[in-house]
Structure formats: structure tokens, C-alpha cells
Amino acid sequence: MYRPAIRLRSPKAFASLATKSIAATKAAGDISSVFPSLSGIGVPPLPQRFADIQGTLILGKEQLIVDAWTRLLASLEAEIQEIKARGSEIIPSVDFERDIDVNPATGDATFKDIGLIAEIRKRGAAVIRNVVPKDIARVYKYEADKYIKANPSVAAFPKDSPSVYELYWSPSQLRARSHPNLLLAQKALMSLWQSSQSKVQLSIRHPLIYADRLRIRLPGDAQFTLGPHIDGGSIERWEDSEYVKVYQNILGGRWETYDAFDYAHRVDAVTDMYGAGGACSMFRMFQGWLAMSNAGPNEGTLRVYPLLKQATAYTMLRPFFDAQTGMKFTAPSPSFPNTALGAAQELSPATHPHLQLEHAMTPIPKVQPGDYVAWHCDTIHSVDPRHNGSSDSSVLYIPAIPMTIPNLQYLVRQRAAFKKLSPPPDFPDAGGSGERGFVGHGTEADFASAEGLRAAGCGSLGWDISNVSSSSERQLLDRANMTVF
Numbered sequence: 001m002y003r004p005a006i007r008l009r010s011p012k013a014f015a016s017l018a019t020k021s022i023a024a025t026k027a028a029g030d031i032s033s034v035f036p037s038l039s040g041i042g043v044p045p046l047p048q049r050f051a052d053i054q055g056t057l058i059l060g061k062e063q064l065i066v067d068a069w070t071r072l073l074a075s076l077e078a079e080i081q082e083i084k085a086r087g088s089e090i091i092p093s094v095d096f097e098r099d100i101d102v103n104p105a106t107g108d109a110t111f112k113d114i115g116l117i118a119e120i121r122k123r124g125a126a127v128i129r130n131v132v133p134k135d136i137a138r139v140y141k142y143e144a145d146k147y148i149k150a151n152p153s154v155a156a157f158p159k160d161s162p163s164v165y166e167l168y169w170s171p172s173q174l175r176a177r178s179h180p181n182l183l184l185a186q187k188a189l190m191s192l193w194q195s196s197q198s199k200v201q202l203s204i205r206h207p208l209i210y211a212d213r214l215r216i217r218l219p220g221d222a223q224f225t226l227g228p229h230i231d232g233g234s235i236e237r238w239e240d241s242e243y244v245k246v247y248q249n250i251l252g253g254r255w256e257t258y259d260a261f262d263y264a265h266r267v268d269a270v271t272d273m274y275g276a277g278g279a280c281s282m283f284r285m286f287q288g289w290l291a292m293s294n295a296g297p298n299e300g301t302l303r304v305y306p307l308l309k310q311a312t313a314y315t316m317l318r319p320f321f322d323a324q325t326g327m328k329f330t331a332p333s334p335s336f337p338n339t340a341l342g343a344a345q346e347l348s349p350a351t352h353p354h355l356q357l358e359h360a361m362t363p364i365p366k367v368q369p370g371d372y373v374a375w376h377c378d379t380i381h382s383v384d385p386r387h388n389g390s391s392d393s394s395v396l397y398i399p400a401i402p403m404t405i406p407n408l409q410y411l412v413r414q415r416a417a418f419k420k421l422s423p424p425p426d427f428p429d430a431g432g433s434g435e436r437g438f439v440g441h442g443t444e445a446d447f448a449s450a451e452g453l454r455a456a457g458c459g460s461l462g463w464d465i466s467n468v469s470s471s472s473e474r475q476l477l478d479r480a481n482m483t484v485f
Contacts, residue, residue, distance in 0.1 A: 065253050081293060131181050146165070165215070169434075180449045186400035233273070235341060238316075296363075300392075302363070314352065
């Protein structure tokens, strides 16, 4: 029987990653590279060996999984009724000044209200208002437009009417990622996480910067129709021997006890086993974007499935039931609906019918420039199929990244890409020409704060080890300073 290979990485392997030279490691492309629905490639059947993977996962737990599925479908039906009734208001909204407490001595940030924390955990998404002053966020948009016009050769999707640009090193992006308020908002979001294992080395108090794209979607656009999906890999959730441990309670028939905010097995999980162009190999606790414009429901904005635990449980258990109706237990088989090698996990009403995606995918509330929208790394999300607004819907993609050894190793490679103005290691044409020679590209002088510069692995100011919360954090910061600086 085939068994997933153990893919835990040793310190020696991490050192190898850190010194790896930036070369053209991924094919040129755009955001469609990791989404079969956008590229039009289709989802081919998985190899027969994936039946063995299913067999390993369900062995001795067949009835537990069937019983859990029955309970799950009943819970979904009840919760979806509330989602339909409440619409966008079901997604928590937070005010940066009012609802986040910042410790002036440590720089830590947390949410003040216990009820709000519980709601964000349940919904898997939040809008944090007024993170960046509106006038500054509008300047980001003005500068982004200026940068694009000055460099018309930039790759983008769709090609004839661009919405998502293969840009990573514009002044706007560097300034926004390093804005001190944004770093605080990320700390507050990451404070929702904890570990069931004490020895895991991770710090939520020292966010790292992940270079990602930007979006300027014009009114009337119906081409950037990115349907429901989950980032962070697809088949890797079942195949990688560490990643699958994240979901062990679900796969053991105990989905009610699953904690989506336990990072114990996420730090060393392999989320990109097949070299997907645009698949994130850094551990993102939250994905996010900063608004540069006004945008409301049906105006080219984000949609989320605001029920994190049940949606994750459904996604993980779905392969064990028949591909047509999802009602008959058919495992083991090589069927993993809408799952492809080297792609994001996509979902549809046909392949995941009980989620009622056509009704439950919920637009985020109206946002203004400077609002930060964040969603859990396992949250199902999509974009409005058509932009019916009257002005562009523009955002800078900026996820919340904790400090871990693998993330630091990626940071070193990302810094090398920045110095060469190449696309970052995760993205299409990594190591290629990228923004080399672009007029007005960003430099270290564009970073908005010293902390932000350090979070990108730039400058010479290391992390302060005098103000640590534990011996484990001290060891991690020591390792971080040795690795990065």
C-alpha cells in the first residue's frame, strides 16, 4: 500500500534553501497558473495511488467517518440558513482604534472583545476598518497607477483587460506592507492562534512580510471570475504526512473538536508538493488585502464562506463519499473532487453540493481605502463574478505571516529576489527579469517603518531578544538573526 512520504525538513535542508540562488525556477505566467478554472486546463483524474492514500486515512475509522458526515450535513444545513438571512453583516467588522489593544511596552496587539474573537474564529474572516489613513491608501492607488503606466510591459491577467498585475516591488506595495498600523493589525489577527504542542517554534509577535501581487479591477469586468477555492495547496492536505495531521480530528470522525487556529502541525507542513506557479510555500495564518478604493458587494470584491470549521470538515471528508451526490461512502478510491496536482483546491456546486456555494458565498461588507480584509488560510473564498460598480476595485494583497524557521528561510530567498527585482520564489517566472529595468521601482527607502524593513529581511536592524515571552521565542529570534542578518 502506498503511504505518504514523510516530508519534515531538517535544519541542514533549511540552510540549503537559504543559500539557494535565485534562478528561473518557475515558468512565466500569471494568477491563472494555479487555478484550472481560470487557465481552462481542466482537472484530470488523479493517479490510482491516491486510493491507497484514502485507504490509509480511513483504516479502522469507516463508521466514525460516516457518522460524522451525517452530523456535519445537519449542522451545515442549519448554519447556512443563518448565512442566507444575514448576508454580509455576518462577517465581523473591527475598528482599528476602538477594538484593538496595543501594549506600548511590548508592541503586542490583541482584540479587546471576547465575543468578537469568538465570531472571527467562527466566521474565518474579518474587516478591520481604518488601519491605514484614507489619504495614504489613496496615494498608494495613485502611485500604483503611475507605476503601471510607466511600465506597460508588466504581465497581468486577463491580458486584454488586466485586473491582477504581476507586480511585487512597486513603492506602494513596499510602503503598505511595512506600515506600522498594518503590522499591528496582523499581530492582533495572529493572536487568535495557539499551539497544542509547546515545542513548536513560532512567534506571532514578529510578523514577516510576504511579497504578493496587486489588483485593480475595472467596472464591468467579468473575466477575472475566480470561483470558490482554498489556497495553501490542494491534494497536499491529504498526501503530506505533516499537513494531514492538522486535520486529524476531522479525519478521525471528531470534526466538532477540530481547532482551525492550532498551528502545531502547520509550521512544517508542505503546501506545495508539485511546484505550482503562485502557490504559497510560506505559512500564512491569514490571507489579506488592503483596500485602495471603495468597494461594496457585487462591485468586484471578495466573497467568503463564513463558516470555517464546518466548511473545512466538509472539504476534508468529501473525497470519501461518491462523486455524484456525496451521500454514499465509497472510500477508498482515487476520487478527490475538483482536486488537481499543482493547483489550489477549487470547489463548485457540482463537486461540493452540500456547501450550497451558490447561496453561502458571502460578499464582504463595503470597504473604504485603508480598510484591511483578512481571511483564515483555510477559508473558502472567491471574487464577484462581475464588477457591477462604477469605479475600480483596487487592493494590495498582504497576508499575515508568523515567524517560523521555514518562513525565515523563504524570507532570505525573497530578499534575494527583491535585490534583483525578480518575482518572488513562489510566483510565476521566479528568478526571471520581473521588474528589472522598470521605471520608478521600489527601494529600501520606500519602507514605511524600521520594523517593516526588518520584517522583510532588509536593513541591518536585527530582532531584539531582550523582550521575549519565552525561552522558545528567544531561541527562535536568535536563529532569525543568524539566518537573516
